[in-house]
Amino acid sequence: MARRPHGGARICHCTRDTFSTRRRFPSAPTRYKTDEPQGEHVFTDPAQPNPSRQAACDANGRAGCAENEADPVFQEEQRHLSEVYAALCGMKRAIVAKIEKLDSDVAADKEMLADELTGNFASMGEAFETYAEFASANKSIDLYNAAQELNFQNLQKVSLLLHQPYFAKVVLQFKPGDAPKELYIGNAGISDENYRRLVVDWRSPVAETYYNQENGPTSYVANGRTIKADLKLRRQFDIEADRLNAYFDTTVAIQDAMLLASLSQERTSRMKDITATIQKEQNEVIRHQDCDVLLVNGIAGSGKTSVLMQRIAYLFYRQRETLRPEEVYLITPNPVFSRYIAQVLPDLGERNPETMTFNQFMAHIMPPERSRGRSDVDLSALERIDEAVRGLRFEPDDFKDIVCDGTQLISAGQIRQAADKFKRIPAGPHLVTLMREELHKRLNSRLRQMAASERAQNEATSLSIQEQVRIFHETIAPQTDAELRECALTYLNDRYAAAFDIVERDEWLRIDRIGMRLLRAEGLLPVEWAYLKMAVTGMGDASVKYVMIDEVQDYTCAQLMVLRRYFRRAHFLLLGDENQAIKAHTASFSEVRSLFEKTGLHVEECRLMTSYRSSPQITRLFSHLMPEEDRIRVSSVQHMREEPRIASFSDAASYEGALRETVERAKEHAGLTAVIANDRAALKRIAKMLGDAAPAVIDDDATLPARGVVLMTLEFAKGLEFDHVVIPDAREEVFGDDRVAKNRLYTSISRATGRITILAPGPITPLLQHEDRPA
Template sequence: MSVSKEEWQHEQQRIDLVRTKLRKQLSKIEPDVGQLKSQVVDIRKHFWDEVTVNLSHDDDILDTYLSLRQQAEVLSERERTHRQLKRQADRMNRLLPAPYFGRIDFKEDGANPAERVYVGVSSFLDEDGETFLVYDWRTPIASLYYDYAPGPAEYNTPGGLVEGEIELKRQFIIRDGHIHFLFDTGLMIGDELLQQVLSKGAGSQMKTIVATIQKEQNRIIRNDSSRMLIVQGAAGSGKTSAALQRVAYLLYKHRKTLTADQMVLFSPNPLFNSYVSTVLPELGEENMQQTTFQDYLHHRLGRRFNIEDPFDQIEYVLADEKTPGYAARVSGIRYKASTRFLHVIQAYKDQLLKEHMLFKDIIFRDQVIVSRQALSDRFYGYDPAIRLANRIELMKEWLLEELAAYQEQEMQEDWVRDELDFLDKEQYQRAYNQLRKRRGRAESFDDADAEEQLLRKMIVREHFKPLRSRVKRLRFVDVPGLYRQLYENKLLFQSLHRTAAAADTPVPAENADDRDGLPARWDEICAYTLERMNRGDLPYEDATPFLYLQELTEGFRTNTIVRHVLIDEAQDYSPFQFEFLKRLFPRCRMTVLGDFNQAVFAQATTLEGSTPVAGLYGPGETEQIVLHRSYRSTREIVEFTRGMLKDGAQIEPFDREGGKPVVFTSAGAGAGKGTDANTCADALVRRMTAEIKALQADGSTSIGVICKTAAESERAFEALNGLDELRLIRKDTPSFEKGVMVIPAYLAKGVEFDAVLIYDASAVAYSRESERKLFYTACTRAMHKLQLYSAGTLTPFVAELDPAVYTVETVE
């Protein structure tokens, strides 16, 4: 709805007024910020100059302590005040270019007149400290802007429900203090505003969406009641953006009890961490902790094994189809990520309480001092009601006592006498000091026997130190042997598998039981697993089950500090991983985000319906939200990509127009004319290079050349060498930057580009049904332009589409 010239001028005048008030308050605050910073630096630099140190008498020690405490309190107070004023100044500086993006006139029932509420990225009060010139988008009243059109509306406050009517809803785009776009709307967030925002180019980092939050996204952001919030969203539906705004909302609402370091984001790769790193700071909040599940696996198991990462695993799945044992490996990957195998491990833990528990000999100086059989006898000698982890804890305490007794015995052995002759002066001095301290300062040191006994004790204790450390770390439990036992003892596994099957848990079709009641290709799976473990390697599909078994055996490590866990690309997590994270963070709430249509890893988990994820906390504490509308790509790109999916008709494109995707093919390619394949590929590379240069000239600053695998990315990078700002993205690339990025499809998840070029869209690259979602994921990274290049027969994922949704150009 258009706004009159007078209204436009009135709004501009208000913006000018608010900016004037911002500058005025900043002129008062910023000098104080600078002075406080100087004071803090000065106090730190001269801290000890202000402290009187005298330790000769007890009174002097007290005086020194009080002096230290006083100086530390002064420093702490200055730092706290500086932080508060600095945050206040930062918020005002963020508001200066665009103080707000929305306005609602809300008339509360029984009140008159309507209150004008201007909504921005943070609140700003007039000099009286009471009048809101701008309301933070996270305030309760600001929810009206996102949830209602003009008419009856209501919002929740700590004091109860407030009802009334929205008389006007106005939206702005303000840049450098000037209104560029202004309209009144009867919609939630007007399509006009979204068109303006989405028509911009992609950046090197994700942007905030506070000005364009949709009603369904606002539901995600402000959900503060569910223990588990599951968001299944179509590609480009804004689920990750909404989750990050959710973090900012929770930090704002619970600012007295929740801090950023109590929130953890599990992201798909380091590149993604860089991509989203600026969202929270732009909203005035500190970044939460960010990690990957692979990082945690390395932290816990990296000393025992070389752990395969998920990217090496997917490279194998995508590129090694013709290698021996491929079918068994893929079958094993799917089975080991299933709920069935989770229940096998849980049944195994129960079985270990009765039999099959494995221990390692305790060895000192090449002699067994506590045998594995003695350990087993001790373990099974406990009350059967004591749970497994508690038995292990009891054994640890018993073993430490046994080691102390052996230590006393060893003190008189000849080898200790031999080592006495090789002690250095420092060790003798240490023994002398200990003996003097024990007997008193005044007594002379003339007891040779006492000296020798003390030195013997020091020697033996040092030799037993590694043993004590291993016992404290529970290394007497043979967890690798326990895990191997699953693959070595066929009868044991058969029994456990039947127990898990009795629970009626689903198992992938590829892993249907064979005649022996075992998963398909089980013998091959066992041989492969054991061979890798014997080499000190742990395949990615085994890492979480192994760690889960270790925790069931030894007791789960928990983190009670973290209160919120967010998991992005959650469709790529197995039931094992979800179960593990639930136990690792027992006091947290979870936000799980994903799209099953982008499940490119073999261990994919669906996020809709009665899934393992939904069952973690039960239906009473779980909410599931499905986002169908896609905002990232133009209507033409969405209509093209959704046709690749069985249920793609459910995906709703946002009405932003653009060109149809273009398929480039080589003349003669796949036509049986004897044309050399390399010639076709070279022609396409030349055309691709020209198209990239044209896109750059047209203003595209972020271009993705998406390949199927890392190996193909290497070849593409070499072929396109010479282009400006060309970068090769690998699994360990730490940052996302502008330019032309050559990237494997599985690393491109979660990010977006102005334009996407699919390097090889032929049937040779993409033909297996298992590759459909990978291809779909690659294509849905495009915001404005999508081009596909095929030197041979086109992938069936495109060939089966309605020809009307794309155009074809033949390259000579």
């Protein structure tokens, strides 16, 4: 943190309204909603006829409703659901009443405090008394805010459950002869006023018995103790608000009716949570014991990203008191993907972590002109930096002036003098920390010196009323020379605030020059620059506890080393698919493991080998591009769909006509179709060829629609899924017989859930010749 003096302008009438600026009262009452598309939630009295349920009966026919009415299990579960829903409605009304009452109390107290707090600073004694009154008022505000924050958290939880109170039920017998215990599992846990557990949070230890997916003897770990039980019943529910649509009793994973129903739904423009349908192999990753590095290698469509999001929600639940969203970083492949997953955690009642792409991360830690450039740096280059820094001594030209708002505040020569003060200490993070402290002192001294000048004092007193209120929180009228200097100092601290940031960010060091001297190079690539600055200054964020990297197979060893060093105290969750490494020179999973182990971290691995995205036909098609030893382990749980359409054309006119026809037909289908070009140049050619019929192009700033047809490069399609995928150019020149080409084709095909069309204006790639279909 930059060290800035407060200006000391309290007794000189440059005072700030401490009460109004340090704390904020809860906002005025609002209308509370449950974020349903229909708007405000309508409380349903379960004892009264439910119009939506009656409409469902009319839609499904009288026979279906009569069947449910004749099913005693259905009737009992509907009765229980109605009771829970009524309790949740009552809780919501009570919470809203508390919020509104607290808002009313706050409004009354604000009026009282406004009358009582006069802000008298006429003398030192009266000023101290005023500060004591402010402190007391601030304490009251803190209590109000804490109570209101708790109310809103409870309101959010209840509102979440009003959408779907729960999705599953387990019946457990803990000891022979004891009565079985029924537990209902939902997206959040909640109890009634008598502390009777209405719904168990899916992340609680006992809920693991549901995700183990097999009836009979089971166990879970709670508070470090293994608890054994006999799972008598595993029941899944299809529930909307207070309406039970269906229930399913399952004994093994293959019978997971909820999963199959979920997979058959049409794709949407954003990712949904998979809480109700988490499978056993996915659950092992989500609930994996905390470790330094968890490396997850999963085939396309195995739910890696969904598992990642559920893992984050699980960690927030397990570390509720100690883990904050800003202490978790999620590194995503591109901005489109970031927007695609943005609603998963809020839908689970959690805040999103810090989310960014690697390029955005680099732009965050580097000057704008240095953050872009090649990333294919060899790991040995970073190792040379570590070696070179050990013997580094700063030279006079390694420093630069600290200039702010056109004014030189500290010269490079003065920084050299500060370095000479610590000349016995070798260059590195320790020396830079000492120099930073010294430069803060010199900067404060320089501003105090400037504040004594007539020019600075005139500038301070000549400020507009708006500027005075912004800087001093009131208009000023200094009466003495001391007050004038204090006001000038407060003004200068505001004007040159960026100078303290320059010191704190070590921007007074010429990292480029140091690097070129150490490495005997003409310039530094961004990854080299960032790593060198970390090695020299200790730049990094030690407060971050978890870093999640999706699509880790697309990172180089050097990029991963930068992240490892910057987040030096974090645990890492790395997810990817080696078969989706679509760039040359990226790290293999064995190299990823070795890299983190060499830095002293323990690495554990998990595999995900079941495809939940693609049909068996599409899964079979892309699995042919995998190494043989992995191919035999791949499976799909989806229903059989259309056979892939693969066609090659000997003349341009036939090819262009087929592509146009494919795009036009895709517009008539439900769901979302993606035309995936191999690179930017291919995308431009296809868009030009299709002319007015070209689909909308998806790039950095675009958001995926729920349906229609889009055109995008493979880089932007990464991690996404579509009902139909069109690969417009699958010639041998595009997809040769090398590993990267195989991976790019594998990745393109595996974006499809139900239909795949592969076209080629010439001979088809040999990678697909065993699947070739004549045009």
